[in-house]
Amino acid sequence: MTTTTPYERVEILLVEDNRDDEELVLHTFRRHDISNRVFVVRDGTEALEYLRGTGRYCHRAAPSALRMILLDIKLPLVDGLDVLAEIKTDRELRRIPVVLFTSAAQEEELQRGYAFGANSYIVKPVNFERFTAAIRELANYWLHLNRAPA
């Protein structure tokens, strides 16, 4: 939405309603030169429309190069965990790694997240250095280290 990434090259989908957090994440990506591979949506409904190529995204084909979905849990409209459940029960989408990205660790949320099939659960650090380090490591792991099916 805010980025001009060519659709077919999007590798990271960031689902985040907090503009400040979005800027912190994008800042990190810019610093590591991967901001051109990120697409940002701001609520759960939009995320699902984007992933399925429906609604606002019906004129485009569903993204095929996605390597990671960075999913905030507390979202307006459709909650992050519900988005996760939708993704993990979808034949096509379930293969895409989903990293839950939340403000605060909550045991019940964590349990439900993994039960729904989350690939990772990360608490956003308050400390900026640790925040950028977390984003950097995540991108490095899912984009470079991890091998995705062709």
Add this chain to the structure above:
Amino acid sequence: VGDARSLQHERVPRALSLQPAIGGVPTDPHHLLQAVRTPLVVAGTYYASARLGLLLQFRHTNASPVWPASGLAVASLLLLGRRQLPALTIASFLVNLTTGLTAQVSAGIATGNTIEYLLAAELLRRSGLQLDLARIKDVVLVAVSGIVAPLVAASVGTFSLWLGGVAAPGVLDIVWLTWWLGDGIGILVFGSALLTLWAALQAGHRWRPTSPEAPALGVVAMVGTGLAFLSSTISPSVLFPLAIWAGVRFEQLGAAAVTLGVSTLATYATVHGSGRFAPGALQRGLIPLQLYTASYSFTAMAVAAAITSRRRSEERLRERTVELEVSNQELEAFSYTVSHDLRAPLRAIHGFSSMLAEEEGTRLSTAGALHLATITRNAEHMGRLIDALLGLARVGRGRLVRQPAHPTQAARAAVEHLQADLGERPLDILIDEMPTCRADPVLLEQVYENLIGNAVKFTRERQHACVHAGWQRPEGAGHAAVYYVRDNGVGFDMRYAHRLFNLFERLHQKSDIPGIGAGLAIVERIVRCHGGAIWAEAAPGSGATFYFTIGGSEERT
């Protein structure tokens, strides 16, 4: 429960309105009728129940072995107030007058009765009787007033009969005994039945014929009593299990119903010459039957009260548990909100001020760069405060898993966790073999992690730092073992000991030693959740010792 309560609220004013207004004599005919209605009903009922009791009177002396009127009188004084006393006195006088006694004798008997009723009612009221007889204390109170108060009426009444020449001197002892026991049974059986019925109505009790048990008990009680009193060789004590059944399963209402039923049948049988108590009934009155009825009634009521009070305390416990669960859930929701919503802006403050320093740092003056660093540092500090607050809130939020826990193992595990902070410092950590206790092992480890962590922190300046985790034998049998963590660090001034366990309280200068002052607050909360206690002894410069008990030491090493 809520339903019963609301019913009670609706009913109480109506019950109160039965009493005429206090103050001036009502002149309006309508009000006059209202004012005399209740005393008239009380007097009429008293008269009727007295005539009923007189059917069984001993040799035309007006001494009756069963005197429901005394129970009715005491119950009306308790439920409707002392103002019913004149109605009772007049009714009592009329009952005796209309059975052919002279006005003088009737007046004497009525006086004795009046004193008895007032005495019993006041005794019960002043000793704090609970009208639903839900405690054993209430049953005992009713029994005591049923023993004490009739002494007056029996004595005055017998004396009046003797003076009036109604009773022959040879039978005065039996007349007295019959009177005493008859009035006592009236209070114990009929008085308490009325109180129980009234309390059940107040509580909105409805007869729900859902279980066949109540009718079954009724049938068994009637048939059993009938059979037991057919023969003069069967001991009526075989009927006591029915009293227990009624009390256990149906509490005071059941006890009252079964006692009334059994005593009515037993009296009927005995009067008609049947059963164990019949022989000699005419000569000795019905005294054995009376004693039997009294003890039967007392047993049923005492069992019922024991069951009721236990059920009530269980209900209270259950309500309390629900309340606690609700407040725990609220606390959980609250701490989630705190952690989620307070951290997001902090993250932005820390993140954007860091970005500012990173991108524009070179264009800032030295002072500006320092100010920016202060913003960043404080945002981070507040993040740690929030985390500590959440850590504290989390203690005792989940269920405590109390099981045999090993302080020695917990302390060793804590030291392992702390290893990273220990660094290369020369430090002696001594952990004694300690007795097991009943505690949540995870929380016990957290206690040691905080206490040993503190000890390590406050011995930084020492050439030879020493930390010792040990225990002391309890002072006496049944007391929990006292565990302690001792260090030879900087200690603290005992004048501030009362502030040690406050959240974010730090007894040292901020720059001296790292930390935010949450560790001891968490430890104190864990210990308190276990029903234990924690305290400290220290002196500035010569180390500190933290002692704690954690409940239920199992005394094994």
